[in-house]
Amino acid sequence: MDGKAPRTRIQEKNTAAILEAALEVFSQAGFRGSTLDQIAKTAGLSKPNLLYYFPSKEAIHVALLSGMLDLWLGPLRAVEASGDPVETILGYVQSKLQMAREFPRESRLFANEIVQGAPRVLGIIEGPLKELVDEKAVLIRGWIAAGRLAPVDPHHLIFSIWATTQHYADFDVQVQGILGPSEARFDDAAAFLDHLYRSALTPR
Amino acid sequence: MDGKAPRTRIQEKNTAAILEAALEVFSQAGFRGSTLDQIAKTAGLSKPNLLYYFPSKEAIHVALLSGMLDLWLGPLRAVEASGDPVETILGYVQSKLQMAREFPRESRLFANEIVQGAPRVLGIIEGPLKELVDEKAVLIRGWIAAGRLAPVDPHHLIFSIWATTQHYADFDVQVQGILGPSEARFDDAAAFLDHLYRSALTPR
DNA sequence: CGTCTTCCTGACCAATTGGTCAAACCTTTT
DNA sequence: AAAAGGTTTGACCAATTGGTCAGGAAGACG
Incomplete structure (x- = not known):
């Protein structure tokens, strides 16, 4: 292989x-x-x-991107049917945020690639990534049908989690420019995102 | 001028x-x-x-970026004390999403710039943008103190709104790669984000 | 029509950049 | 120690790219 x-x-x-x-x-x-x-x-x-x-230069880039994929998709793979739905998704949010904190360069590598049209990873997005997301969307719909999760669109839920967490890596310059070089920014973000998704996902 | x-x-x-x-x-x-x-x-x-x-090439870039700033910050400026706090912020979310839909190129222009360290707009971020955000943060804290908004960190609230809305412009390739070229993606996103922020911001 | 200003272009340049190659330099093996 | 195979580099190349410049084309205007 x-x-x-x-x-x-x-x-x-x-x-x-x-x-x-x-x-x-x-x-x-x-x-x-x-x-x-x-x-x-x-x-x-x-x-x-x-x-x-x-x-070639491109070979280095491809090697980087593909070598990083498993790391990147790991947390989503870990979203499983067992356990409380709300806590499972909140855990996913936190592990994505943790990755933004620990691996900002990896996040920016993907961000750069995707903002510019994903010329080298479009196949992966439309193939394995789409499959994985669709699979988890089914799982989430099951939770909703069982009344264990508030009714939300699974795809857009996942998008919003990606957006909010990776924002702290990809747009770190902006975050720090506005917040100042606060050491607590990731902890504050963790608390905010916990509240945000807990409110939206807890069934009433 | x-x-x-x-x-x-x-x-x-x-x-x-x-x-x-x-x-x-x-x-x-x-x-x-x-x-x-x-x-x-x-x-x-x-x-x-x-x-x-x-x-020069750089002059074109700078002209573009600075010429776009007013358009970009307009919706946040429009967040005012009058009116219902929750609805005001939900309106801000929708207008930012609308901008992602109508002006995706502008959004990506900024995204490219910031992901790569914002070499040409760092001064604007640390100056006027920070001021504007801080000013609105004060407004939001006032709403929270008055019990008209659930207690959330204003800065991270704003970051999350930027992240979730601009995601649909900046990462459109990814969104479409996973969703397929759905015409409804922006409408679905609007509904999801309305639920997300309404849940999190409505005081209990 | 003639002049003055604005607008436009082909030819050119220096610097950068991805990539090649033959030769030299190590290590390891026999 | 000598052959063999893996590793490293200086010199070089062709293509690209940001930018220049002298002069020509086209309006504006009297």
Whole structure:
């Protein structure tokens, strides 16, 4: 499956350094705004050496994006039928917010990609991601039918959760510009989002 | 005030065509991902002719961003003390959603800018925008103190409204990839967001 | 019609950038 | 130690790109 798996120690170390550097650079400047020289310099390698490990700039970008997908979709996969519906979804909100806090670069990498039309991940969105979301939408509709969740559109619920949580990573400059460099911003956001979704989802 | 105001008919027409084309191109590819040739071609002009009206690529970008700010902040300015608090905020949500529907390119232009660190609008964020938001936060806190609104953090409320509404413009590719090219997506979103914020804001 | 100003363009330039390549440099193996 | 295979780089290339410039075309105006 992974024909690109590193064999030697040196390969493992360098490909990891390249991907780390590329994440740093791509997430700040987007694909077209980034240069191989920046990535090479950040990784502590020469440009031709980058291209010894990856055939092209685009290959690095694709490797980054696809390598990140599991991490990104994990929390949604974890939404299961067992347990209280409201608490399950609130848990999903919190784990997405946690990811925005811990992996802002990854979030911005995807944001950059999608804002610009998702040229390299459209297939994934329309395929596996859509399937996963549709599957969870069915689960949510079941909860609603059972009266365990207030009636809401499952798709738009999921969209709003993505939007509100990733906002703190993708638009961090704006958030900090308005709030000041408050250390508490993620904790305050957690409390607000808990209230927001608890109110909207608790059946009356 | 506006030393750049077009004088002749031709100037008016061409600067408008350039800004329109630049909006189209910048909002799809970001600043660094766009080229003067693309903008020129889209505007139906030659590249040197672009640079006859604007001194540089960056000048076009800045002109676009600053020219859009009033449009962008209008709805928030319209949040006033008179009227019912819950309905006022719900109205703000709907007008922001309406803007995402009508002006998705403008929204993506800002999204691109901010995701990449807002190099050209950080001053506006930390200055006028912060002031406006802080002012409305005071208003909201007043409503809460009067028991006319459920107690929520005003700043995070505003962030979440921005996030949920602009999501439908900025991440439209994702939304459509999952929903299919549904014509109703904005109407469904309007209903969902109305429920979401009505639940969270109505005092109990 | 003639002049003055505005508008427009082909040709050009320097810098940047993704990518190539032959040669050198390590390591590991035999 | 020598062959063998993996690793690294300086030099180089072609394409792209933001921007310049001299001069020509087109209005505006007397």
